[in-house]
Amino acid sequence: MTDQIKSDFNYKMTIAYDGTAYSGWQIQPNGISIQAQIEEAIKIIVRKDVKVIGSGRTDAGVHALGQIAHFHCDRDLDLYRFLGSVNGILPRDIRVKSIEEMPLNFHAQRSALGKVYHYHLYLENVQNPFNRLYSYHVHDKMDLELLRKAALLFIGSHDFTSFANEAHTGAAYSNPIRNLKRLDIVYEQGGLRLEFEGDGFLYKMVRNIVGTLLEVAKGKRPISDIEAIFQAKDRKKAGMAAPPHGLFLVEVYYGIVAPSGMSSKDE
């Protein structure tokens, strides 16, 4: 036995937040992050510093309905009371929806098998003021049939280098291949919802794909460009990133996490 504090418990939280007021999920030198808000709230409850690990970061202005994060703690928490306390301390635009105890080897990022993101487009002439912070108002006319055809080209396993911004660390991705299982275009009141499901997403990948899709649907570039962009493996070839406020992290899912041994995901 070493002298270190024993962390016997591993807790998984499902978190929803309105990203409007924050500099993003991840703690940064400037700006208020969602991660910091949650760490500070938990510190008040457990009276110790905790490190909250999210399934991945979301950028400034991006929202979440089902972000997942875990933290280790040496206390056997009363989870019902914890939920009341943490939401009592957190600002009202961040809510811990649920908490459960997990095996010690569960890791919010490394154990994830897939994620679902939604991107909301508002297409009517006058935007609903209640959607202004939660959907991207597209004023230009779009060819929705072309949008649908272009979306199909992204489905499946691809090297998404051209649709990925450099990660904050500056390091290149060791493996830029991701499997986009689903890119559905669903009508919703006032516009469209683009539903992305994949085994993982590179940095800004969803917003870069949406931006490129919009350029094609507006007739600003031919649909044949998409294959060429993939081939180039160069971020500069793809379209502008769509703005953050239309994007929601909806779900992160996991396999069955065995109570000991290996993580359920290959490294």
Add this chain to the structure above:
Amino acid sequence: MTDQIKSDFNYKMTIAYDGTAYSGWQIQPNGISIQAQIEEAIKIIVRKDVKVIGSGRTDAGVHALGQIAHFHCDRDLDLYRFLGSVNGILPRDIRVKSIEEMPLNFHAQRSALGKVYHYHLYLENVQNPFNRLYSYHVHDKMDLELLRKAALLFIGSHDFTSFANEAHTGAAYSNPIRNLKRLDIVYEQGGLRLEFEGDGFLYKMVRNIVGTLLEVAKGKRPISDIEAIFQAKDRKKAGMAAPPHGLFLVEVYYGIVAPSGMSSKDE
């Protein structure tokens, strides 16, 4: 002919707003009103002072999906261009959804035949952060059957004096009888929507009814109190007003407005 500026045109606007940031619809000495924002935007377009008359005021924090307002103007406006201009000038939490020309005797308040308000209650343990400004989070347990029974007692023509705050003018209502045609309780995600439809509403009437209904549904007062409150004709007998942010003015409706002569509503 007198010297006065001729107002040849009467325009009816349908307006949606997020009331969170405003002191209410009506211009007031302190705080920023929605009416003032709209008058200032129109002034920039028509280069003259205009008086915008709403169907009625909404309080600070109350929202609208379909507020109606009219203004007179001596210019024959290009309505499509007006809509683009006014929404370009207005802050994004106020939108003019549509504008149409009306007969000169149309009056947003006096011609109204009825209104629909919705009040949103959020009942789950943890509130959805995206509803925090648009629904009232009720933590206490409620008897929904009792809520439904109590709501029925408000339907029909009643003297609603006990459910009306004094108007800002301080003057008593000459006629406090209103016909509440409908008070439906509808399930929606996370809670309930109380739909009020009536020929008119006294000041704070919807919020005072909701507050009283909640006291009954929580078991804090017997359902038999409601009849006694009506009889007393005394605001102090009814429950607390429910908070403003759950309330939406959804629709104001009008009969056919004849192009000249009398307004369609009796005074």
